[in-house]
Amino acid sequence: MAGSGVGLWRRLFVISSFVGFAWYLFNRKTFSVFIPNLIQELQWREENIGATTSAFVVGFTLSQIAFSTLPDRISLRWVYCLCLLGSSMMNIILGLFHHSLVSFASLWLVNGFFQGFGWPAIVRMTALWFSPSHRGRILGVAGVGGNLAGMCAPAFFQALAVSVGGWRSVFIAVGVSGLAISLLLVIITRASPNEVLDESDESFNIGSGKSAGKQARVSLQIVLANSLLWIVSLSHLVVNFAKMVMCDWASIYLMYDKKWEQHKAVLSLGAYEMGGVVGCLLIGFLADLFMVKYRHLKSYARLPIVIGCSVVAAVSLQLMRDAQPQHTVVTVGMGRIKQSP
Numbered sequence: 217m218a219g220s221g222v223g224l225w226r227r228l229f230v231i232s233s234f235v236g237f238a239w240y241l242f243n244r245k246t247f248s249v250f251i252p253n254l255i256q257e258l259q260w261r262e263e264n265i266g267a268t269t270s271a272f273v274v275g276f277t278l279s280q281i282a283f284s285t286l287p288d289r290i291s292l293r294w295v296y297c298l299c300l301l302g303s304s305m306m307n308i309i310l311g312l313f314h315h316s317l318v319s320f321a322s323l324w325l326v327n328g329f330f331q332g333f334g335w336p337a338i339v340r341m342t343a344l345w346f347s348p349s350h351r352g353r354i355l356g357v358a359g360v361g362g363n364l365a366g367m368c369a370p371a372f373f374q375a376l377a378v379s380v381g382g383w384r385s386v387f388i389a390v391g392v393s394g395l396a397i398s399l400l401l402v403i404i405t406r407a408s409p410n411e412v413l414d415e416s417d418e419s420f421n422i423g424s425g426k427s428a429g430k431q432a433r434v435s436l437q438i439v440l441a442n443s444l445l446w447i448v449s450l451s452h453l454v455v456n457f458a459k460m461v462m463c464d465w466a467s468i469y470l471m472y473d474k475k476w477e478q479h480k481a482v483l484s485l486g487a488y489e490m491g492g493v494v495g496c497l498l499i500g501f502l503a504d505l506f507m508v509k510y511r512h513l514k515s516y517a518r519l520p521i522v523i524g525c526s527v528v529a530a531v532s533l534q535l536m537r538d539a540q541p542q543h544t545v546v547t548v549g550m551g552r553i554k555q556s557p
Contacts, residue, residue, distance in 0.1 A: 249369055
């Protein structure tokens with residue numbers, strides 16, 4: 217009975233990670249999609265866009281620091297759900313009121329702070345629910361949720377803006393739907409099997425065991441001496457640099473450098489995420505395959521995939537720079553096949 221109960225919660229967690237990460241991305245994409253509108257309606261300049269984008273990154277970075285200690289004080293389930301709620305509230309506030317550049321950037325910084333908890337919480341909970349040989353595919357499914365949201369957001373947001381009265385209404389609508397989803401996630405999400413089993417119940421063994429949530433504390437010196445961690449960090453630097461370029465500047469680049477019309481430039485952002493759907497599923501499958509085939513290498517088994525993703529991201533950026541306008545959408549899509557779970 218314990219096994220079947222945990223199996224149900226495990227499936228609900230997969231659904232929760234897919235739906236939840238999709239709405240995290242919806243709450244992040246509102247700004248990217250409506251950058252041309254901000255330039256036209258609020259008379260923003262490129263440096264204003266850059267300042268707001270940088271504010272988001274600062275908030276996101278601060279959340280990564282906070283995440284190292286927060287799960288020790290509060291359940292990952294609440295971190296995951298409450299941060300989606302907080303991100304949704306920021307979108308509602310941005311849509312309801314007129315803001316100066318400073319207040320808009322400040323609220324977007326707070327949104328970045330809430331956003332930064334979403335994916336790490338999913339990764340940590342996946343490690344508690346699934347064994348290492350299955351985590352890649354599960355994280356790939358969660359990533360696809362975000363990619364589908366990003367792929368649909370440009371067209372959906374533009375259509376919604378026309379029908380409900382502008383970009384501010386879209387911010388509010390996305391935020392309100394995010395509030396509803398966050399409440400749903402509270403109901404269907406459990407951070408680990410320990411939350412649905414009695415502590416004395418040993419009849420069901422989850423991947424790494426029940427002690428998975430009790431990680432040994434590691435000193436900063438050991439972390440800094442880990443060569444694999446440095447390689448992964450440098451890879452993420454390249455990949456996230458490419459991601460920021462695609463998400464926040466692609467529409468401006470296509471409009472002003474490639475002379476695209478606004479609606480075509482905005483819709484092309486969906487092609488970037490379209491590539492991510494393929495990338496998340498493919499790389500999730502390869503990550504699990506490598507973990508099984510080269511299990512003696514432990515975490516190093518995924519290293520070729522990490523490096524390969526960085527190479528593809530760098531090459532794709534170069535291709536986009538040299539691409540003709542009619543090829544740019546395809547190139548943007550290629551750039552997204554890099555998301556490694």
